[in-house]
Amino acid sequence: MTYDLPSAKTIAILEESLPHFTNQYTYQEKAAKSEAKGFKKPVQILVDHAHGDYLHDIDGNKYIDFQNGWATNPLGNTHPEVVDAVAAAHKKIGFHWEHAHRTPLAKKIAEISPKGELTRVNFEVSGTEAAESAAHLALAYKGRSHIITFSGSFHGCALGTKLISGFSGDTKRHLAGMMGTFITAPYPFSTDIPAGMTEDQYTDYCLWYLENHIPGSIAPEDEIAAIMVEPGLAEGGNWIPNTKFIQGIRKLCDEKGWLMIVDEVLTGVGRTGKMWGIDHYDVVPDILVFGKNLSGGVEALAGIAAKDEILGKCPNHVSGSTFAGTPAGCAAAMKTLEVIERDNLIDHANHLGEIANAKIAELEKYDVVKQARGLGLLLGIQFTDPSSEHENYMIAREVRSQMLKMGVWAICDHEETIRMYPALNMDEATLIEGLDIVEKAILKVMETGVTEGDYPAYPTGVAGF
Numbered sequence: 001m002t003y004d005l006p007s008a009k010t011i012a013i014l015e016e017s018l019p020h021f022t023n024q025y026t027y028q029e030k031a032a033k034s035e036a037k038g039f040k041k042p043v044q045i046l047v048d049h050a051h052g053d054y055l056h057d058i059d060g061n062k063y064i065d066f067q068n069g070w071a072t073n074p075l076g077n078t079h080p081e082v083v084d085a086v087a088a089a090h091k092k093i094g095f096h097w098e099h100a101h102r103t104p105l106a107k108k109i110a111e112i113s114p115k116g117e118l119t120r121v122n123f124e125v126s127g128t129e130a131a132e133s134a135a136h137l138a139l140a141y142k143g144r145s146h147i148i149t150f151s152g153s154f155h156g157c158a159l160g161t162k163l164i165s166g167f168s169g170d171t172k173r174h175l176a177g178m179m180g181t182f183i184t185a186p187y188p189f190s191t192d193i194p195a196g197m198t199e200d201q202y203t204d205y206c207l208w209y210l211e212n213h214i215p216g217s218i219a220p221e222d223e224i225a226a227i228m229v230e231p232g233l234a235e236g237g238n239w240i241p242n243t244k245f246i247q248g249i250r251k252l253c254d255e256k257g258w259l260m261i262v263d264e265v266l267t268g269v270g271r272t273g274k275m276w277g278i279d280h281y282d283v284v285p286d287i288l289v290f291g292k293n294l295s296g297g298v299e300a301l302a303g304i305a306a307k308d309e310i311l312g313k314c315p316n317h318v319s320g321s322t323f324a325g326t327p328a329g330c331a332a333a334m335k336t337l338e339v340i341e342r343d344n345l346i347d348h349a350n351h352l353g354e355i356a357n358a359k360i361a362e363l364e365k366y367d368v369v370k371q372a373r374g375l376g377l378l379l380g381i382q383f384t385d386p387s388s389e390h391e392n393y394m395i396a397r398e399v400r401s402q403m404l405k406m407g408v409w410a411i412c413d414h415e416e417t418i419r420m421y422p423a424l425n426m427d428e429a430t431l432i433e434g435l436d437i438v439e440k441a442i443l444k445v446m447e448t449g450v451t452e453g454d455y456p457a458y459p460t461g462v463a464g465f
């Protein structure tokens, strides 16, 4: 059985939104051009309710959730204990800035931080703000002007994080006047490596670029404050960095007096099968950025953790906003961490990760699959069009739409990759059922080819979508 998507009911709501959300006219122009080429509306759904491993759309169709609220639900959808903790905090305090819930959470984050060494915490609302706060902390603490970040990296979509991120030149349009602070270095991707280099040679080149090219040709060594890296570059295509690269960054930072910032907004809190993605590399960063998973997918909470000396005395680091570390956000995070520990969910995620990674690796036998990449439950499948008739991303979005029709939701955001972020506590049988459907969807697309092409998705109320 397959669902008939996109449904008339969903399209009616999305049409009704058009006059109120951004880019109606861009959408309509692109849609007309795409329709003229014979492509049809891409599958979109609207969530009606979501519990545990599943969600239901407004037509009552049920889906296995590999999309996971954009990787924010480590305990599955609307986990009752987290929902209760949030409701209790709301009922008792609502919102006040001056409350006592940040202290136990800060102590807990210090305890679970890499090797317990990042003992100071500062709260924010979103991962975006937290990434900006980490960058400002490094600049202010070192009294320097530059931060090195990477191609393909994603740190958020506010003014500062557009400059920090390297995942698309397009997001930096019209910002040229602001771009002096951040230097984008090459990231060692594991496909499309230039000049026929091996991955190992390319990694050496990337480290050489950091060590020699930047100080030699771009900015003085003593003006660089930090290197900021995702230990699992998620939004940019689910790339898993190799050990040589991450340990090489730590060594360089130590030798040159630069700070190492890891952005764990997506990789943190069990996503990769360890508490932090950086824990796979036996490396302790100087500053860690957290968000998403930490507050159980129910309430917004983000922030940074840093070594004592860095955040303990840095009066020029300015950050924070009204809703940073709300009572309910802190309660959600405390409960989420309690359940993860109590139910040994990092071990469970590791176990599920082994099953899932073995399964997606098998899919490389299909010629539309370019590479399968995963670490724990950070899972990605990159696609290619073997006929070169269409752009690679069109194959990926087609597979993602077929998956939806067959009852599985994953992420494919204008990219060649389908990304899947199951909850850490997902039932093993459900995970396997979902992964079997991924394979069925690939086979279906190999049969039917590209049908959605470059037909745009309806704007859904957020600039950029």
Ligand SMILES: Cc1ncc(COP(=O)(O)O)c(C=O)c1O
Residues within 6 Å of the ligand: 126, 127, 128, 129, 131, 154, 155, 156, 157, 230, 234, 235, 263, 264, 265, 266, 267, 291, 292, 302
């Ligand atoms: C690594 C990373 N940093 C920062 C962000 C921004 O977080 P938020 O969307 O909560 O602002 C994201 C979001 O996907 C992310 O993946």
